[in-house]
Amino acid sequence: MRISVDDFGTGYSSLSYLRNLPIDTLKIDRSFVRDMNIDNSDAAIVRAIIGMASSLNLATVAEGIESREQASQLLALGCSLGQGYYFAKPMPAENTFELLREMQLSDTMPNRRLEVV
Numbered sequence: 212m213r214i215s216v217d218d219f220g221t222g223y224s225s226l227s228y229l230r231n232l233p234i235d236t237l238k239i240d241r242s243f244v245r246d247m248n249i250d251n252s253d254a255a256i257v258r259a260i261i262g263m264a265s266s267l268n269l270a271t272v273a274e275g276i277e278s279r280e281q282a283s284q285l286l287a288l289g290c291s292l293g294q295g296y297y298f299a300k301p302m303p304a305e306n307t308f309e310l311l312r313e314m315q316l317s318d319t320m321p322n323r324r325l326e327v328v
Contacts, residue, residue, distance in 0.1 A: 214233060215272070216228055216237050216238065220256060221242065229269075236271070236272055237260060237271050239274060240274060240275075241295070244274060244281060244295075245275055248284060261289050261290050272293065274295065275295050276293045276295030277295050298314075
C-alpha cells in the first residue's frame, strides 16, 4: 500500500504530515499548476513542492495539467507524473485501456517522459 497526500499545499495538508506519516507521494494541487506559466508565485510554490518532495525521496504528481507548456515546465522542474485534461478527459473504465494503448503506440505522443497517473 502507498500513501499520497492529495491537493498538497491547500486546505488541511500540513508539513507535519511529511514527518509523522509514511507518505510516498505528494499531489500538487491543480490551483498551483493552472497558473504556473503566468504567475510567478504559483511557479515558485510548484518548484518548492517538487524540490521538497525530491529531498524527502517522495514522488510528485501534478494535478490539472491542461497544456503542453505546463507539462514541459513540470518535466523541467523534475515532476514526471501528471494528471489532467491535456492527456484525456474523465471516461468510463472500459475506455481507459484503449486510450492507453493508443498513447503507447503513438509516435506523436507529446511529452512521453511525463507519466499519466
